[in-house]
Amino acid sequence: MINRLTQMFAHFILLLGVLLMVIPIWLAFTSSTHDNVTLITEGMQWYPGPLFIENYDEVLNEKGGFSEEITATGMLINSFIMGLGIATLKVIISMMAAYSLVYFRFRLATPIFWFIFITLLVPLEVRIFPSYKIVSDIGLTNSYTGLVLPLVASATAVFFFRQFYKSVPDELLESAKLDGANSWRFFIDFLVPLSKTMIAAMFIFMFVFGYSQYLWPLLMTTDEKYWTVVMGMKLIYVELYEGVSLPRVGQRFAYIILSIIPPVLIVVLLQRWFIKGLIQTEK
């Protein structure tokens, strides 16, 4: 009896939680399928309307921005490149650095450890103007390299991989050495396959991090070809508010929904690995 009550209570709380998470986005979605007159006179809509294809087609294919050079499709591609670039690079170089710090005995290990870890104190937002200056001095503004590299410079992933490697039993290296594996072989043949879930978790983490960037692309990209979908959120329909009599609310909602889809898909589809990876780091 008591057990059934606690189960019902749990379902009740979880349903409330799900509603809290789903309702805002549901409303954004349903509103994205209505015409602007309805939206402006009646407010946000609870049920889907007739303009799904029209609104989404318009957002995906119509050129926006100040010089009318970019479509939401282009911005989605840019965001994808940015997220993918940051995630891939960060996972690879962080694994290598953590490997070196855990599996090699050398005198500079401790100073280098601190040199890397102190960077946790200075996220990009804190050093934003000097970073911008350096990136523009090198000539990387308005480029994918400029969007990606400065965000790869941080220690979070090194930290996670280091924790993970430390939990790997010593016997693994001992037996690998008996088999005659050198440091490269051990890394590629033993450690990388062993870190699969951890790699997946870090990759999702970093992809979402890269895709979500707002301030850096805002500062970095003056050329609209490099606009990302998150930074363009506020900019893409700006000029239309002045020129056209009706604000394009339906299209804005469609834009919001489109920008949410890629990272949400990745997290939902890969959630098993994501949670597994997190459990591994806990140890």
Place this chain on the structure above:
Amino acid sequence: MKKVQFKSKYTQYIFLAPTLIIISIFLYLPIVQTFRDAFTTQDAFGFGRFFAGWDNFKFVLSDPSYLVALKFTFIYIFVITVISCSLGLLLAVQANKVIHGKSAYKTLLIWPYAIAPAVVGVTAQYFFSERFGILYALFNSLWGFDWTANIFDAYIYLFIAGSWKQISANFIFFLAGLQTIQKSVIEASLIDCRSSLRRFWTITFPLLMPTTFFLVIINITYGFFDTFGIIDTTTIGAPSGETKTLVYKAYIDGFRGLDLGAAGAQSIIMMLLVLIITIIQFRYIERRIHYN
């Protein structure tokens, strides 16, 4: 550290090189630049650079609006952490308990984690707009809510926008933490203690301390840095600058005034704040944690 390790003259540096090079160029160089900016002033034409001592810091700290931003940042971080941590924990505990539909709940609660803060902000803007806003209309009918005029209402607006997706992030980590607790511990506690609420506070919660501690830090850095996108798409500091965080203010000041000295000083103050948080993390909280 490992008992068995490799020894080599240079291989370890090859593995470290990419990280070290990128960090040096894109992190240490800007930091050095920040310090140089903070302790110097440039004349209006950009010809000369003079040592300024602590002048830039005095200038920043004597600005009343800086103290307003400092206060707001702390309130904001605190409230977001409390709301999203407690709701995330509540949901994770229930999701861990439930027998049917576990994975469906998990999926439905996890996905908002992936939404960018700026996107949350733009969406929230519609819920709180005078013309469309469902929440604006609701709160307005309850107590005359108007975030453009009332500081408290602007706070509420930002608390909701700031905590929403973070609940989901906390949920994920708490759930992962709960799954690491061994079944035998839970079974033993079932015999010893019949009240499930007491069982939670005396057994489960202490075992979750490492996760909680990690999440507090995650939430603090989120509130400190990632909320930029939310503020820039919602209140933009409204009613009149009371809802700017330190990061937002540093950016706006740097951009508008192009006073690099003041921007540099603000950056260094922020680094110090993060440093203090990190030290508290290591010295104070970690001592009280039970690791399994």
